[in-house]
Amino acid sequence: MKLENKVALVTGSSQGIGQAIAIRLAYEGASVVINYRSHPEGAEETLKKVQELSGKCYLAQCPKVGATIQADLSSVSEAQELVRESIEQFGKLDILVNNAGIEKNEDFLDVSEADYDKVLDVNLKGVFFTIQAFVKHLKETNRPGKVINISSVHEELPFPHFTSYCASKGGLRMMMRNLAIKLAPLGITVNNVAPGAIATPINKDLLNDQEKLSAVLKNIPLGRLGKPEDVAGLVAFLASPDADYVTGSTYYVDGGLLWNYQEQ
Numbered sequence: 001m002k003l004e005n006k007v008a009l010v011t012g013s014s015q016g017i018g019q020a021i022a023i024r025l026a027y028e029g030a031s032v033v034i035n036y037r038s039h040p041e042g043a044e045e046t047l048k049k050v051q052e053l054s055g056k057c058y059l060a061q062c063p064k065v066g067a068t069i070q071a072d073l074s075s076v077s078e079a080q081e082l083v084r085e086s087i088e089q090f091g092k093l094d095i096l097v098n099n100a101g102i103e104k105n106e107d108f109l110d111v112s113e114a115d116y117d118k119v120l121d122v123n124l125k126g127v128f129f130t131i132q133a134f135v136k137h138l139k140e141t142n143r144p145g146k147v148i149n150i151s152s153v154h155e156e157l158p159f160p161h162f163t164s165y166c167a168s169k170g171g172l173r174m175m176m177r178n179l180a181i182k183l184a185p186l187g188i189t190v191n192n193v194a195p196g197a198i199a200t201p202i203n204k205d206l207l208n209d210q211e212k213l214s215a216v217l218k219n220i221p222l223g224r225l226g227k228p229e230d231v232a233g234l235v236a237f238l239a240s241p242d243a244d245y246v247t248g249s250t251y252y253v254d255g256g257l258l259w260n261y262q263e264q
Contacts, residue, residue, distance in 0.1 A: 009086045011082075013043070014046060037070065096147050100122060151173060180249075
């Protein structure tokens, strides 16, 4: 188990990609903090699966391998408190996976300030200050660490009606690049994982519209939507010692969509 004795915080891990990441990191031996905003039942489901897969129970003695913590990452104070409470629960953090994110489907001319702020606050500002709190902890304890941001192909690919979302992911790309340089002397790596079309609850409208789904699949050379586990496997690699010399890059998990996409 490549992540044994490591503690990982996975934001937005009550469902979808975040849930798959939490489960995979636990499978690799890590203890996992499961963050949620509004789905405690999903967080508890993730926790149960983490406990089942941790493989750390011997002679009926099961050390703590997971915990759920509620926090709204659009609030800086809640992001900071999430990191503080995670450390309090486990004594340390080694890995931060910034997965929580939202999107708003709206024509540019109709976007409200409130909706714009909501997307940027969660997807960009929240990530910035969660990383800041995490890095302060690593610096105070004089330890290396891993930051893995779940971005999107739309940090690179335009997406009509989702301009604020694309702006947040484009900003995340440059944040990652800057922090990779800034934090490398501390032994902290920073990378993005950019999923394409993944079968998750956030894409339920697509999954339920056969015409739209067929159009998307035509753009994917591998001919299928991705699974949350496809993303989780790459995150596990980046969190492991195998990726200790890997920093400052975006890794696309999209079945070839990015370089083959054509708007219908």
